[in-house]
Structures are given as structure tokens and as C-alpha cells.
Amino acid sequence: MKTKLFAAAFLAAGLGMSGQVAAKDTLTLGIGLEPPHLDPTGGAAAAIDEVVYQNVFEGLTRIGPDGAVLPGLAKSWTVSDDGLTYSFKLRDGVRFHDGTAFDSADVLFSIGRAMAEDSTNAQKGLFEPIAKIEAPDAATVTITLKRPTGHFLFNLGWGDVVMVAPESADTNKTKPVGTGPFTFDRWSKGAEIRLKRNDAYWGAAAKLSKVSFKVMPDAASSAAALMSGDIDVFPNFGAPELLEQFRADPRFEVVVGTTEGETILSMNNTSKALSDIRVRRAIAHAIDRQAIIDGAMFGSGTPIGSHFAPHHPAYVDLTGMYPHDMAKAKALLAEAGYASGLKLRLTLPPPSYARRGGEVIAAQLAAVGIEAEIIPVEWAQWLKQVFKTTDYDLTIVSHTEPFDIGIYARDSYYFNYKSERFNQIYADLTEAVDPAKRKALIGEAQKVLAEDSVNGFLFELAQNGVWKKGIKGLWANRPIQANDVTAAYWE
Template identity: 50%
Template structure:
């Protein structure tokens, strides 16, 4: 009897060790990473949602250059490059032996196709302006691409490392939104709509043998309470840009987790439709800006994790100047400006809010503050696809609370037909001077001037620069500690 008990105990212990070993092995090459929003598709050249790049950039798709967490640019599909003395011509030497996930070769022709497609008149690429500024693309051999720009673009190498500059395979390009084909280390395994996107390691990638994560699921959780619960239960391994500020102490004191406070180039703004009356009057836009207390909004929308801004620019960026004093919080001034503009209050405006927690929470405070100066902001909570359609594409809105996460996006203020409808030829000329000024010091001064113009024109009500929070299991290594762009580079991740 004793011998049977010993054998049983030994067997159970061995089984336990096997289970523990299997779990450890599964943990070593599997990952569940959560996101707030589900993307509308998986082609970043066909949609403006940053959630697309969070899944596909550097995972499924690759670019000529790669942006690191410190904002520095390194070679990716290009192994090297040279820039002409006039800063207008870039010669890229491409990596050899690379294939797309459908077996087609990556070469200079694919680069030329990708960039010309992005510049085409039918293109819906949100950075179309960048590609339209290309004067010529030459392919002297399959491994060399020469790109000539019409004007100087000081940040060109950074910009072509963004998701809108992915290199696509010509035969599969049209179906990338649902069946993405890239040169990246991961390929699409499954997309369970409303739940998760799962990627698996692509063994045809040049660095496949070095990848520590074999399979990753991007799970979509929009509710802040559910985000916290998923982390605490262990259902989620990492949640970049999580809405867990109110639970930060709980995670910081729990040895199971690591908390990363990451800097950003994002700008959270109250977008204003400059084409709608009476919002086409600068005095009304200035009144809206004067009605808003940035500090209260930061507390409500970001739980205090934000820095006030007065223009579409953030501290730390080249040439930043503090313009918050140009439109300070002043309800009395707001009322006076509305009266001066001939606005009869109450003025009713729509306030369309996307599903992100910062927008829903901050929108309530914005509406309450506007009400105190006679502006009735009617809140409409809409889903992300609706926001992209009604606000971004069709401009069917008055106000909207949104974060613009791209680091170099002042060009949007000179983009014809952009969703906030700002048209200022003087600003467009200033931006052209900025883009054609190679010396950093001179460019910084012009950037300061551009920030003042936007603040004075009160194109939008500029609120704050977010500080993004990432909560993850302590054993997960390789997470970005700063976020110049929104990506989740799975190839850099590993379990300790």
C-alpha cells in the first residue's frame, strides 16, 4: 500500500513538473497583447486609424527605414543610403534575398510601385502629400532605388519609416486590408472580428530563427475597467497605452507587473470644423479655447498624465515654444468673444466622441466647461468606424476630442480638404519655408513661428500632450520605453 502511494505521489509530481514545463514553454514563445481599439482593416496605406500600425508595422509589413523607441532611424529593408549635398536626392541600397510572404521577390520595382501607388490621385494614403512631393523614382538595378524630392524634407528618412510608407507586393496590394502580405517576421493567422487578431512567426523571414515570440494575439478591450481586470487576471501579458492611471498604484506595488511611463509626440485636441458657421469665425474658435481649463481636462481624460499644449506641437520636439499663454483659460473672455462675433447664446454644437476612454471621459468635462460660457455641446458617442467616416472623411461634425499621434504632422494644416477645414495660404508658405530650410537652428525658429500662427488662428483647441502608460508582466522584455510612433514591435520582445 505504501509503495502504491509512493508511486502515485511520484507520478503526480512528475505530471506537475511536465505541466509546469509545458506552461513555461508556452509562455516563452506566446504572447497576448491588448489594444483599446480594433482597426477597421490591416492596410495602413488605406486608413487613418493608428490601430492598424499597432498590429502590422514592423510585424507583417516593413519599410525602408525603421524608427526606434528613441526616435532614431536605422536601416530596415534598405541596408544603407546616401543623401545628396542639396538634400533632395536619396540613394537606397536594398537588402538582397528578401521575399514577400507570398513568395514574390522584394526589389527596387516593389519600392517604386509602393511609393507611386501612395502618390496616385486615387490614393487614400493619409500621408499622400509626402509621396506626391517625390519628383522622380529611379531603379538603376534591382537592388538600388534613387528618390528625388521636389523640395527638401528634413524628416524624410523618419517619415518613410512610418506605416504609411510600407513596401507592398504589387499583386497582393489591393487585398492587404483583409489578407496582408508583407516582408515582415509575422504573418496573419486569424482575425476574429470584435475579439482579436492573431499573428504567427513567418519562417521565411531573414531573422525567423532569432524571434523569441512565435505567436501573438492582439486582443481588443475598450472598457478601462475591463482592461485592468484582464491584466490582473493574467489573461493579458501586456497592454501598451492602457487606461489604467487610476489603478497605477495597484500595479506599481504588485511584483507581478512592470509599469512604463512613456513619452509621446501625440497631441490631444478639441478638433473644430473651421468650415462650419459660426466656427469659421476666429473669434468663436478663440472663445472655445478660452472656455477650456486644460488642467481639469487632463485630470478627467488622462488622470493627470499629460502636459498642457497651446498649439499642434509638443515639448521636446525641435523648435517647441510654449504657446499656452496665447489662449489661456478665461471664461469671461470667451463670453466677450462670442458677443463680439454676434453669436446669440445658447449656441448648440455637436461634440462627436470616439470610443477611447480619454475622449469619453474628457468629453464630459469639455461639454460642462463650454456650457458655462453659453455653448451647448451635444455629446454623440460614436464607434471608431463612424468617427473615421462622419468626422474624418465627411466632415459631418462641429467638435471632436481626438489624439493625433503622428510625430511630424504640421503638414496636415496645409493639406487641402483635411477634416478640420483650415485654409491659410500664409501658413502653407511658412511650412514650405520650413521644409526647405536645411539648417536645424533656422528651421527651429520657423517652427516656433508656425506654432504661434496655429495658436493665434485657434484652428483647434489644443489641450495636452499625453503620457502613455504600459502595464505588462514583469518577465516580458523589450517593450518600448518611449513612443515616437504607435507600434508594437513583436520581434523585439522576449520572455525572461
Template identity: 35%
Template sequence: MIYAAASSRRSRSIPTRALAAAVVLALTVILAACTPTAAPSPSVAQRTLSVGATLEPASMDPWHNTAASIPQVLLYNVYETLVKVDSSGNIKPLLAQAWEVSPDRTTYTFHLNPAAKFASGAPVDAAAVVANINRLKADAKITETLRAQLTVVASAEATGTDQVQVKLTRPSVMWLYDMSSTLGMMLDPAATGDLATTSAGSGPYTVKAHNQGQSVVLANNTKYWGNPARFDEVTFRYFTDPSAMNAAMLGGDLDVISNLQAPDALPQFADTTQFTTISGTTNGEVVLGLNHQNKALAKLQVRQALTMAIDRKALMDTVWNGQGTLIGSMAVPTDPWYEDLTATNAYDPEKAKALLKEAGASSLSLRLRVPVVPYAVKSAQFVASQLRDVGVKVTIEELDFTRWLDEVFTKGDYDMTIVAHVEARDLGKFANPKYYWRYNSPKFAELYTAADEATSDEQATELMKQAVKYLADDAAAIWLFALPNLVITKATITGVAQNATTLSFDLTTITSR
């Protein structure tokens, strides 16, 4: 419009044809300025997810390091398994579309999904699965847990391009569950990198970076064979201070707290317009582990006394704000063989004193060495106080988790310790005398093996109940409580599983709206 007024003033001196050209040119400029499509198209915003977690992985190699924080990040997200456990504890297909078990339960035939590929583009075929099983069987440096799980495997054979047959030396109820976890994580056989820092799986994500002391970053595997990843990048951020993690969530710097480490902070996230609180169960038995190589702790009376000296309900109320489940042995409510055994060696400090006197251990001194994680540190303080009341002197030592793994878990340098055992259906660890408890009970090993070799699920459940009860009666450890699954998310985040039935923080079901 301004142009029209200016043109009228100059019309007498400009030829008609020139004026028309000028008008066209001016209109073109104006239209170009007013048309949105003339501006450069903005790039699509990156979809990101930030997850708060507690224990940072020391390595990205789950086969040579026992830390549960490794499969928390990698299992199902980066490395896939033949079968997968869902949030209800049921085994579901993953790399294997289907499988059959022979009548004697010693031969498993897996039918692989022919579409499955590693991030490199190589197929996850029968040859790759066989190579993975043979790789672990030949590796003398894998973790003690994996070595024990592999003893039942006799052979693995490719019976077709996408068909694998695994033969066991005996029936094993637990073996298929083991294959849904670290034991079954499939590595690209062509991988040549350092597994401590790189990844070579078939999952929807790859490891992009491990920023020591801060975070692990996963990137979208753009060549993923299944349903595409919902995020371009996922960052697991690690916090040693639960208050700092809560503050980061309240400040909008986190999308998810993977497991709330200060349950008394739940009211801070009560606003449902901003946050969602997910409350479920875990496999995490918080165990006050006893070193059975200690002469005093090798005595049943002493172990019973220590158990009776601790008011475990008061401990859970004090340490974990009453959140969790009291358990009396190595089983949690989602296990088929779970029974409430909390009445076994129940709280009775006077009887505890009498048992210690009978055992000649009235002036017992013990080292309680714990990793620096909130539940362990708080529980240690409560335990030390209660044991002091029955005449037991306890010296607490707090260790960073890497040091705890080396000195306590590997070298057995401790009297007592506290840690959550988060693997599913893991009571079989008490059948391994080399495990860090150094518990050596032929009777328990016999009960557990009989249960594992059962020829029906019903028989296995009944025999497992007997094995679980034996551990409680023998006070093989002191079971404090089972950790709850307390997850906090932004209100825009959906799909987080209610129950933590595996070691994985499974990203494949999570989305943002």
C-alpha cells in the same frame, strides 16, 4: 524485488536456463517502466503574447483606411519600411542598410539589405521598392494623408539590384519621417489577396486571423530574414471598456496593456513582483478639433473664446488623472521644434464671454461629436460643462469609431470633435485645406512649406517653431493635452519601449523571461 521472492518459491520446478531468461525479461520490463526516455517527448510549448488594446482595426489595409489602429498592429511587425524610428525619435536602418542625401536634399539613395525577403520568399529588392512607390502614386483611392505625403516624390528608380534612388520635387525635412511610417510600408508586389483581410509584408509576423469584434492574431513568420520573432503567436485583444481590460490584466489573461485607458487605475498594478509600469511620452496630441466651415468657428474671436473658456490643466487632471503633458499647439516634447505655448489664449472665462459678445456669438450652439474612446468621451463632458459656463450650448454625440471616421473625419459632419492625433510630426495636416478640420490658411501653409524645404536641420527647426506658434495664435484648434505612454506588463515581459514615437506597437523588441 517482488519478482525475486516469487522466483524463489518456484525455483525447484523451473530449469536454470528458463529461469535466467525469465529474470532478463522481468528486468527489461522493470527498466522500461522506470526509464523516463521510454515516454513520448512532450511538444515544445508555444510562445504566446496577449496584448490589450482599445480601438479595433476595421481593416488590415493601412493604405486605404486612416485608422491608427491598423499600423499599431502592422507597422514594423508585419510590414517593414526602409527606415525606422526608434523610441528616442531617431531614424535607424531597417530594410535599407544605409542611405545618402544629395547636397540639395532632393535625391535619396538607399542601399537595401540583400538578405531582406517578403514572407513569400521573394526578395525585397530595388524593383520591389520602386513598385511600391509607383503603386501608391497611381492609386487614386489611397488616404488623403498619403496622397499629400506623395506629392513631393518626383520619381523612384532602381539603380542596382539593391539600390534605389528617389528624387523629390523639392527638399522635404518631413519626407524621410513619412517613409518610416505607413507611406513606407513595403508590400510584396506579387500579392493578389484582399489587403483588408490578408498581409504580404517582410516582417517577423504575418496576419493569421482578424476575429471581428474581438482580436487580431499574428503568427510567427518562420521564413523571416532577420532576427527571429520571439513569439509564435501574438494576439491583440480589443476592449471598449477600460475596466474590463484592467480586470483581464489583473486576472492573468493579458500579458500587456498597450496603453492604459484609465490612468486612475495605476495603483492596481503597483505590485512590482507581478507587474511593470512603463511611463513615457507619445505623439498623441488630444485635439479639440474645430470645423472651420462653420461660420461662427471661422471667426478668430470665437475660436479664441472657446480656447479661453476651457481650463486645460483641470481637464487633464480630471479626465486623465493628471497624466500627460499640456501643449498649446500641434507639437509634443519629443519634436525638435516643441515650445511650451500653453499660455497662448490661456484660461480666462470672463474674457471668453466678452470675445463671444464682440463676435455676435453669445448664444452659440455647437455639436460635439466624438468617438467612443475613454479620453474623448470624458473630455467631451468636461468641455461641454465649461463652455456652458460661458453661454455656449454643446450637444454631445458619441459615435463608434467606424462611424466617426465616416461621418466626422471623411464627410466633415460636425462642429467640434475630440481625437488624439498620434502620427509623428503631423502639424503639416493644417496645411491641407481638405483635411477634416477644413482649415485653410495660406499663411500657415507658406510657413510650413518654408520649414519643410529648409536646407539645414537648424533652419528647419527654427521655421517649424514659427509655424507651430502661428497655429496657436490663430487658435486653429484647441490642444487639450498630449497623451502619456502608460504601458502595463507582467513582470516577466521585457523590452517594451518607454516612448511611443511611432504608430507601431513594436513587438520586435519585446521578449518574455
């Protein structure tokens, strides 16, 4: 009798007074790349935002799961009739994780720091339209623009424009201090980044008490970790060939969504051979997009013909501009003086789409006389060698920033592309407010990039999410590079 009573008491303790199993309040996510650091205002790697955007750091506005602009640390705003002056009302009672108060002075500091000449912000172009920023009082910020900028509120929602405090900005790379619903706990380099719930959060408290991001660049180990229960969810699972086994397992859900990830064969437009548009067009004709999608991504992805997401209403389908045509590719190479062949370096970062896609593309290029020497590099080396110093010929990468066609108007961006025609179109676009005019200009911009064959435009990366059944509140789509877990919970 005592044994039965003890067992019953033990069971009751495990189930709780209600007789139900206690709700789980922790979550472990797998991520494919480890961020180089944790300050989204000081680096270009998407892996930074994938951990800290909205979870740790917040901006004046935020981007929702459907891509809509939502209030963030600014609870409301007004826009002047001429479209030049934005007046933001800040939320009350907001504090950074170290206890310091957030007010308009922090907004001035954050934006001023990002705009500074010595700024390391990877998206300084987002701040270029700003003429001046003022703080009439602690709860109000007024931003005056040089010209109307139709996507200004959306730009303020990027991870690069989150608010930081002067007291902690210099150490955010290793000890991030934001205003979000989670605080930084610890970082085990090469393995895991942990966050914990911010019990002093200004808004609705997160339902999860702890969140762990485990670094798993290898597809096989990622799948094994999911199957064994070591991780609960892999929001952007990098092995589409393994999805069927998870679809067949009742413990899991496979959710396929869209991303802003234009996957491209980036070309250094100042590399000797690639400075010739005939060579770039030859490469465009040599590429078989569907074969790359099938061979490297197991059918997961949407072909693109320019740098723009197919789900956007302003998308123009330009995939037919350079049909797969080996004879045309060889003729263009011969015309450019490379009838006997050409050798280029193909520098590949770690993601599976790049490594596997590189093998397929190298074979396609070889078929028209281009020898692509495959050079695998780690992510940190890619950022330094390719992105910063442009020491490369070809590379493969997904540009996951939202509405980022403007990167082609930047000076000294890693493509080294220069076009007065494109720059003028983009300048007109940034000033345009009328939706019809904006759509037309976006279409023109796409066509110029395709005509100039700036890069090899491959496919739009799909978001293949695998997670345990019962997890709710995660994003199915990825309108911005983020793993926002602020609304996640276990059912």
C-alpha cells in the same frame, strides 16, 4: 515508490532537461480600438499601425523606440550634395510572406501606388516632394526630390510608406502580406487579431512564436483581463485612474512614457459659428486644460498650446496665449453676435480620453454660454462622418502621427483650415535642412496655429503601459503609432 517516480518524471518533463521552467514564447496584448482593416497604406486609423507596423509590414527605413531613423528594407543609402537624390541599397534575400521576392520593382510599385491619383493613402503628402523614382537594378532604388526635404528619411519610416507586393496589395486589408518577422494568422472580428512568427524572415528571428492583439475598448474589462491573466500587456492602457492598483501589485509593471499624441478639441473651421476666429478664441479661453487632464485623465498628460509634442527640442510653450478666462470668452462670443448663447455638436469617438474629456469640456463650454450637444459615435462612424465628410462642429481626438504639424497645410483636411501664412512657413520648413533654421520655422508654425486658434489644443497623451513582470523588449515611449513586438521576449 512508483508514485514518487511517476511524479518526478512528470515534473522533469514539465521543467525540461535543464531543470528550468520552459521559456514562454507567446504574448497577448490588449488594444483599445479594433482597426477598420489591416493595410497601413490605405487608412488613417492609428489602430492599423498598432498591430502591423514593423511586425508584419516594413519600409525602406524604420523608426526606432527613441525616434531615430534606422535602416529597414534599405540596408544603406547615400544622399547627393544638393540634397535631391537618395540612392538606396536594398537587403538581400528578402521575401514577402507569400514567398514572392522583394526587390526594387516592389519599391517602385509601392511608392507609385501611394502617389497615384486614385490612391487611398491617408498620408499622400509624404510623397509630394518626390519628382521621380528609378530602379537601376534589382537591389538599387534612386529617388529624386523636387526640393531638399529635411525629414524625408523619417517620412519613409511611417506606416503609410511600408512596402507591399503587386501580387497581394489588393487583399492586404483582410489578409496582410508583408516582409516582417511576423505573418498574419487570423482575425476574429470584434475580438482578436493573431500573428505568428515568420520562420523565413530575412533578419533576426522574433523570439515570440505567437502574438495576439485582443480588442478591449472598455477600461473595466481591460483591467479585469490583466488581473486574471487573459492578457499579458496593455501597452497604452486607457484608464489612468486604475494605474495605482497595478503599481501596488507585484505581478505588474507600470511604465509611463511619452507619445506623439496631441489631444485636441478639433473644430470645423467652415462650420458657421466656428468660421469666426472670435468664437474659436472664446472656446480657447473657456477651456481649462489642467481641469481636463485631472478630470478626464486623472492627472496623466502634459498641457499643450499648439499642435506639437512638448518633448521635441523645437517645442514652444504657448499654453499661456489663451489663459482660462470665462469673462474674456463671454465677451468674445458677444462680439461675434452670440451674447445669448450658441449650440454646437460635440461628436465623440470611443477612446476614454474623448468620452471623458468631452463631458468635462461640455461643462466648461456651458459655463460661458455654449451648449455642446454630446454625440457618441463608434470609430468607423467617426472616420466616415468627421474625418472624411467633415459633418461635425467639434470633436476630440489624439493625433498620434509623428511630426504631423504639416496636416494644417493640407487642402480639405477635416479641420477645413486655410492659411497662406502657415502654408508658406511649412513650405519653407520642408525645404530647410539646417537644424537651426528648421527649429525656428517649427516655432513659427506653432505660433500661427495658436494665434489662429485653429483647434482647442488640450494635452499631449501619455503612454501608460501595464504589463506583467518579466516581459522585455517592448517600447516604453511611442515615437510612432506602433506596438512593435519584434524584439519582445519573456525574461
